[in-house]
Amino acid sequence: MINKDYLKNLNDAQKEAVLHLDGPLLIVAGAGSGKTKVLTSRIANIIKEKKAFPNQILAVTFTNKAAKEMQNRVSKILGSTAVGLSWLGTFHSICAKLLRKHASAANLNSNFTIIDTDDQIRLIKNICKAENIDIKQLSPRFILAIIDRWKNKGFYPNEVVINKKDLYEKTILPLYKTYQQKLTDLNSCDFGDLILHAVKILEFNTDIREIYSKNFKYILVDEYQDTNFIQSKWLNLLSGKNKNICCVGDDDQSIYSWRGAEIKNFLEFDKVYENTKVIRLEQNYRSSQNILSVASDLISNNQNRVGKTLITTMEEGDPVQLNCFKNGKDEAIGISDEIEKKINKKFSYNNIAILVRAIFQTREFEERFLKIGMPYRILGGTKFYERAEIKDCVAYLRLIHQEKDDLAFERIVNNPKRSIGDSTLKNS
Structure with a gap:
């Protein structure tokens, strides 16, 4: 209905x-x-x-x-x-x-595996080892970033035109070719391949x-x-x-x-x-007029934009403040003082949020809040499917689903410990 x-x-x-x-x-x-x-x-x-x-x-x-x-x-x-x-x-x-319905058109089977970043890095490391490339000199993450950039531009390895000004592209292109062939052999693709x-x-x-x-x-x-x-x-x-x-x-x-x-x-x-x-x-419908005005004035300095004028039915609200601190410790002290002296008299702690650019930046705040006894909650951290034990379980399931999945095999062959070393794997 x-x-x-x-x-x-x-x-x-x-x-x-x-x-x-x-x-x-x-x-x-x-x-x-x-x-x-x-x-x-x-x-x-x-x-x-x-x-x-x-x-x-x-x-x-x-x-x-x-x-x-x-x-x-x-x-x-x-x-x-x-x-x-x-x-x-x-x-x-x-x-x-769409790809599972037409996998054969991409030289894959419909039960192909989608590999994550860890598997990508492991595969690139194996390729670099076989090609005698020092991964300390050329990081696997950097190699993958270049490959991903090519894929976002719509290039298969045979379609890439090397930028002569880029010193690394000439070295990375053969790795891209090998990487893509390995993925096909493993009946796998990465996220860039999907699109x-x-x-x-x-x-x-x-x-x-x-x-x-x-x-x-x-x-x-x-x-x-x-x-x-x-x-x-x-x-x-x-x-x-x-x-x-x-x-x-x-x-x-x-x-x-x-x-x-x-x-x-x-x-x-x-x-x-x-x-x-x-x-x-x-x-x-979300912000006060003061917030909108500051944001609009700031973004109006951008040159390439369609342009618009945001209005709100809400009140003007408190003025936006910009506070500068010498370091993270001073910032944590300043913000905790602001919360203690002013904000928590109007609002409960559940209505107060502190946004940080990266999770490591919460440490200074945690230390300060613990010192003064202020309750807090950290949101974020390791995602469920990124936890090691979950990755191990998924690797077992991937191997059951597709026996050619060498990356999954490498992850679980000695997990839990079975006294299987690199030499045993090379000779098997």
């Missing part, structure tokens, strides 16, 4: 974005402007207006958390109808699904591209400002038939250029997709 009230709580700009269903659409969504609500309401409206069946809608996010939230919100509106949204997920999960293989399959197999391009009557993309070249190309190939692609993002929140994200995908969207409609979501 569809909840028909999904349009009632939308402002005019949000409603326009939800109801515009013909042709390319770029939604410039400022921070806290309700973009997830717009995306989910748009999906509901497409289905309610019988413009497409749920399995004809491709909805792409960057994180599993965002995908799950979108699925839950759509389910609240559509009820049991939302079950058919089989193409709602992250770039990697959807490409993995790269999917793009190559669509690019060189017209019949397969026709199936998906025809099926996806509507494509919706979240956080479009963070897409890289290969992700943008994938979307372009899939939207070729119906042209109903809706991308939501904020050029002011583009922070992943170091990871290959290209802001020009967002800025040049209307040049790539003809007759694009641009809608700006400028009503902020």
Whole structure:
């Protein structure tokens, strides 16, 4: 049963974005402007207006958390109808699904393994050892970063054109060729391969591209400002038939250029997709006016941006303060004093958050809070699937599932200890 009230709580700009269903659409969504609500309401409206069946809608996010939230919100509106949204997920999960259906086109079997960073490093170390390359001089992580950059640009090893100004590319290209061949031999791929293989399959197999391009009557993309070249190309190939692609993002929140994200995908969207409609979501529901004003004044110094004016219905709020400290210890003392003397008189400790750039920076705060007896909680740390014992269990399961998985075998062959050394492995 569809909840028909999904349009009632939308402002005019949000409603326009939800109801515009013909042709390319770029939604410039400022921070806290309700973009997830717009995306989910748009999906509901497409289905309610019988413009497409749920399995004809491709909805792409960057994180599993965002995908799950979108699925839950759509389910609240559509009820049991939302079950058919089989193409709602992250770039990697959807490409993995597509790749398993057409694995043979990428010289893989459908039960291929997706290796993580640890397995990638181990594989590169083995290749370097065989090629007599000193990993102290050329770090495996650096090698993988270059390989990942090539994959984000859409290059298989035989398509790479070496940058003569880069001293390392000439050395790394043969490693990339060996690395890619090893992955094929192991019936495995890394995360970069998921999208790269999917793009190559669509690019060189017209019949397969026709199936998906025809099926996806509507494509919706979240956080479009963070897409890289290969992700943008994938979307372009899939939207070729119906042209109903809706991308939501904020050029002011583009922070992943170091990871290959290209802001020009967002800025040049209307040049790539003809007759694009641009809608700006400028009503902020999250922050006070003082916060918005400071953020807007700061970001206005950026040169390449679409531009927007954020407004809020909230109060002005307290002024934003910038405090400078000599070191981390002084910062921890200053912030704890601020909490003790002012903030906790108005709010409980549960309403106070301290954000840090990296987890190691919490140490100074922990030491200070312990010293003065202030209660605190650290959020974050090692993820479940990154814990050593979980990786070991998964390696056993991978080996049962696929006997050619040498990387999984290397991890568990002597775990728990079985007195099996390198010499035994070499001679076996």
